Amino acid sequence: MNKSSIFQKLAAVPHMVWTVMFIVFPMIFVLFFAFTDDKGQFSFENISSLAQYGHVFVLSIAFALIATVVCLLIGYPLAYFMSKQSPRAQKILMVLVMLPMWCNLLIRTYALMALLDNGGLLNSLLESLGFDKLSIVGTNFGVILGMIYDFLPYMVLPIFTAMTKLDPKYIEASHDLGCNSWQTMTKVVMPLTASGVISGITMVFVPSISTFYISQKLGAGKIDLVGDTIERLFQNPSTYNVGAVISLVMMILIIISVTVMNRFSDDKQSPTKGNGGGFMP
Amino acid sequence: MNNEKLIKLRGVSKSYGDETVLCSIDLDIREHEFITLLGPSGCGKTTTLRIIGGFVTPDEGKVYFDGKLINDIPPHKRPVNTVFQKYALFPHLNVFENIAFGLRIKKTPENEIREQVKDMLAMVNLKGFERRRVDSLSGGQQQRVAIARALINKPRILLLDEPLGALDLKLRKDMQVELKRMQRQTGITFIFVTHDQEEALSMSDTIVVMADGKIQQIGTPEKIYNEPENAFVADFIGESNILDGVMLEDFKVRFSGHTFNCVDKNFAPKEKVDIVVRPEDVDVVPLENGMLTGTVSSITFKGDYYEIIVDVQGFKWMLETSDYVAPDAVIGLHIEPEAIHVMKKSEYSGKFGDYSSFSDELEHLADPEEDEE
Numbered sequence: 001m002n003k004s005s006i007f008q009k010l011a012a013v014p015h016m017v018w019t020v021m022f023i024v025f026p027m028i029f030v031l032f033f034a035f036t037d038d039k040g041q042f043s044f045e046n047i048s049s050l051a052q053y054g055h056v057f058v059l060s061i062a063f064a065l066i067a068t069v070v071c072l073l074i075g076y077p078l079a080y081f082m083s084k085q086s087p088r089a090q091k092i093l094m095v096l097v098m099l100p101m102w103c104n105l106l107i108r109t110y111a112l113m114a115l116l117d118n119g120g121l122l123n124s125l126l127e128s129l130g131f132d133k134l135s136i137v138g139t140n141f142g143v144i145l146g147m148i149y150d151f152l153p154y155m156v157l158p159i160f161t162a163m164t165k166l167d168p169k170y171i172e173a174s175h176d177l178g179c180n181s182w183q184t185m186t187k188v189v190m191p192l193t194a195s196g197v198i199s200g201i202t203m204v205f206v207p208s209i210s211t212f213y214i215s216q217k218l219g220a221g222k223i224d225l226v227g228d229t230i231e232r233l234f235q236n237p238s239t240y241n242v243g244a245v246i247s248l249v250m251m252i253l254i255i256i257s258v259t260v261m262n263r264f265s266d267d268k269q270s271p272t273k274g275n276g277g278g279f280m281p
Numbered sequence: 282m283n284n285e286k287l288i289k290l291r292g293v294s295k296s297y298g299d300e301t302v303l304c305s306i307d308l309d310i311r312e313h314e315f316i317t318l319l320g321p322s323g324c325g326k327t328t329t330l331r332i333i334g335g336f337v338t339p340d341e342g343k344v345y346f347d348g349k350l351i352n353d354i355p356p357h358k359r360p361v362n363t364v365f366q367k368y369a370l371f372p373h374l375n376v377f378e379n380i381a382f383g384l385r386i387k388k389t390p391e392n393e394i395r396e397q398v399k400d401m402l403a404m405v406n407l408k409g410f411e412r413r414r415v416d417s418l419s420g421g422q423q424q425r426v427a428i429a430r431a432l433i434n435k436p437r438i439l440l441l442d443e444p445l446g447a448l449d450l451k452l453r454k455d456m457q458v459e460l461k462r463m464q465r466q467t468g469i470t471f472i473f474v475t476h477d478q479e480e481a482l483s484m485s486d487t488i489v490v491m492a493d494g495k496i497q498q499i500g501t502p503e504k505i506y507n508e509p510e511n512a513f514v515a516d517f518i519g520e521s522n523i524l525d526g527v528m529l530e531d532f533k534v535r536f537s538g539h540t541f542n543c544v545d546k547n548f549a550p551k552e553k554v555d556i557v558v559r560p561e562d563v564d565v566v567p568l569e570n571g572m573l574t575g576t577v578s579s580i581t582f583k584g585d586y587y588e589i590i591v592d593v594q595g596f597k598w599m600l601e602t603s604d605y606v607a608p609d610a611v612i613g614l615h616i617e618p619e620a621i622h623v624m625k626k627s628e629y630s631g632k633f634g635d636y637s638s639f640s641d642e643l644e645h646l647a648d649p650e651e652d653e654e
Binding site: 167169170172173174175176177178179180183187188191192194 | 356363431
């Protein structure tokens with residue numbers, strides 16, 4: 001399209017206004033705060049104070065990585081299993097996977113806390129059966145469990161979509177050329193659903209690394225992740241500037257991880273485009 | 282050609298729900314032959330192919346390979362490879378890796394793989410295409426890669442499921458010749474599925490005509506064309522005038538109000554039969570010399586001949602002739618005894634063979650693009 005009509009230009013205006021107000025301006029604020037001190041003077045002081053938050057970043061990245069890997073290990077076989085069911089069963093399973101997403105994240109996390117708490121349902125049950133109580137809330141395990149529970153659907157759905165779009169002809173071709181079921185899985189199904197895996201990883205990793213609510217509730221305030229730190233620093237006007245720097249670093253981290261992920265998916269052919277070799281008379 | 286039976290199907294049936302796709306099929310396939318399963322959409326030809334490939338398990342009946350029952354052998358353990366209808370080349374692999382796929386599974390040493398892929402690319406005329414992505418190839422090139430990917434495994438049988446269906450006419454003709462060449466060169470048994478009778482006639486050693494889940498006739502292209510078993514085969518293969526007739530005695534048959542000499546015998550006295558006369562076998566003669574007389578309904582120029590529709594006592598004949606005749610002219614028709622083929626009555630009698638509603642366009646519409654089985 002070399003020239004767009006006035007109408008087409010006008011149609012983009014609401015979106016532009018929105019973007020400028022809620023994305024560009026806030027970014028400018030973050031940048032401004034990040035490079036000024038609490039009197040509004042230009043300063044690199046905040047950057048140097050980053051060092052004391054290093055362990056928070058390491059912990060956040062580690063938690064997010066573990067949650068992502070576990071989600072992948074659960075999500076991939078689940079998506080494969082789902083894609084093998086009848087269309088009717090697929091719909092039901094889809095709804096079951098998505099059902100938690102109809103409920104607000106905060107409420108879900110709260111509910112999970114109520115289940116796992118010291119006096120929660122799980123521990124009451126264990127107690128009545130004569131077992132020791134499990135302390136989950138307030139541990140690293142509890143926080144990671146929360147991430148997995150909250151973000152698993154974001155792993156399952158894109159992989160499931162990639163699986164259902166995979167032409168069964170490729171699987172037949174693989175068997176035809178001598179692959180057993182396992183070889184078909186590793187040599188054909190996995191490479192051809194890689195785009196779904198990449199989306200899933202991105203969609204689990206990004207919210208996991210930036211969460212503050214899950215760590216607050218299921219960590220019982222004992223576990224400090226980047227999200228919690230930013231939230232705390234922004235609650236006090238005098239620490240705005242450090243909070244802004246940490247936010248900036250976090251954004252850069254996310255941009256890097258998304259870019260790396262996109263790199264992976266660009267290298268591979270998207271299987272959803274390649275149905276039947278792409279030749280149409 | 283030796284007479285070893287490589288594949289034997291015995292009483293093979295398959296249904297999907299209420300729909301019977303194959304109805305107790307018996308079929309023998311010899312080693313080294315080019316055999317074509319020919320029939321309209323839904324006749325069961327693709328299902329038969331998939332049963333041999335192991336992708337479909339028959340409900341009843343037995344499948345033998347080289348004398349051994351293989352009903353329960355999964356596809357990856359059968360010495361059979363397939364060229365799929367839409368090729369199913371792996372989009373995540375380049376041309377080289379697609380062709381090398383089967384050898385890699387067999388853990389063939391790398392230098393042998395390289396050697397063999399090179400030979401295969403040469404055979405399918407795709408030298409230098411190793412590093413190309415499969416989605417950057419044209420349909421004809423993808424087709425060649427699919428053939429190379431299958432043949433590199435040196436299967437005993439190559440299954441081809443309407444492989445030329447997606448190609449344009451010119452390319453299809455070229456590929457027919459090439460496939461035939463590859464089959465001769467490799468000596469591998471080819472089982473080819475198509476709904477295109479011309480393709481079947483020009484490529485096959487043996488044609489299996491199928492309809493409604495049953496085999497209608499098995500034979501060489503010449504036999505299928507010249508001596509069709511029933512009205513379905515006569516109509517499906519080439520153009521045919523199919524008439525009701527009565528066999529008076531050996532070598533004498535009566536139809537269209539005239540008694541003809543013919544070359545068929547061994548029918549019951551006065552047995553009702555179907556008569557097939559091919560359009561090119563009817564001669565246009567002066568009225569007084571004609572065995573039959575008719576009125577020309579239409580004439581169409583076809584390049585090397587005229588196709589005319591002639592009304593003989595209400596039955597529309599199709600004729601191919603090199604001489605122009607005017608529409609509405611009354612002409613005589615002459616038929617040699619060898620041109621008359623007598624068939625037993627069958628369930629297909631009376632369904633085909635009259636050209637009163639004939640049109641090229643309709644014929645085209647009835648020709649399905651692909652088989653939905």
